[in-house]
Amino acid sequence: MSNFYFCVERLKEAFYTLPSVTPKFAAKLASDFIKLPPESRKKLLDELREAEGSIRVCSVCGNYSSEDVCDICADKERDSSIVCVVEEVMDVSVVEDAGFNGTYHILGGRIDPLNKILPENLNIESLFKRLESGAVKEVILATNLNRKGIATARYIYNEIARRFGDIKISHPAHGLSEGSEIIYVNAHTLKEALEGRRSFE
Numbered sequence: 367m368s369n370f371y372f373c374v375e376r377l378k379e380a381f382y383t384l385p386s387v388t389p390k391f392a393a394k395l396a397s398d399f400i401k402l403p404p405e406s407r408k409k410l411l412d413e414l415r416e417a418e419g420s421i422r423v424c425s426v427c428g429n430y431s432s433e434d435v436c437d438i439c440a441d442k443e444r445d446s447s448i449v450c451v452v453e454e455v456m457d458v459s460v461v462e463d464a465g466f467n468g469t470y471h472i473l474g475g476r477i478d479p480l481n482k483i484l485p486e487n488l489n490i491e492s493l494f495k496r497l498e499s500g501a502v503k504e505v506i507l508a509t510n511l512n513r514k515g516i517a518t519a520r521y522i523y524n525e526i527a528r529r530f531g532d533i534k535i536s537h538p539a540h541g542l543s544e545g546s547e548i549i550y551v552n553a554h555t556l557k558e559a560l561e562g563r564r565s566f567e
């Protein structure tokens with residue numbers, strides 16, 4: 367086997383580490399990369415290196431950021447007394463499109479004991495830490511409306527109710543159907559769901 371063959375295989379494996387890339391797509395990406403003119407390959411690598419050097423995680427909410435605190439948490443115009451809890455970073459842009467003007471807390475997934483994802487594996491304890499200051503008056507649980515998302519919301523609800531009895535806990539169930547994943551809900555529906563949010567019980 368030539369060195370080049372191993373190099374291509376490693377390239378495929380590297381692309382395959384991206385969660386949405388299938389083995390077939392990884393092979394296609396490796397092939398595309400090899401076929402690029404040298405200057406385009408270099409530009410792509412420079413961009414990746416640049417991105418790698420500036421990706422940080424917001425110390426408040428867990429969103430990706432180029433600073434220690436992300437733009438949303440740092441924005442004084444936003445209502446920091448309301449925290450919208452979402453499963454993934456991608457959910458933030460969907461809730462933003464729905465016109466939400468509070469702040470976020472990104473869990474980085476959902477509780478899934480069968481796949482060994484427990485509360486301590488998610489960005490949950492930092493939410494409770496955040497609530498200790500008393501500045502947050504309402505937590506909106508905007509996890510997905512499927513089994514794992516609801517179980518995650520239920521866990522957070524129970525913990526907040528137990529530790530901080532006076533914080534309002536709501537969820538945007540109004541108008542959203544069972545099984546809905548936040549990322550696929552259109553902005554108008556989500557806006558109505560957020561405006562008509564109900565107490566989580």
Ligand SMILES: [Zn+2]
Pocket residue numbers: 424425426427428429435436437438439440
């Ligand atoms: Zn943040």
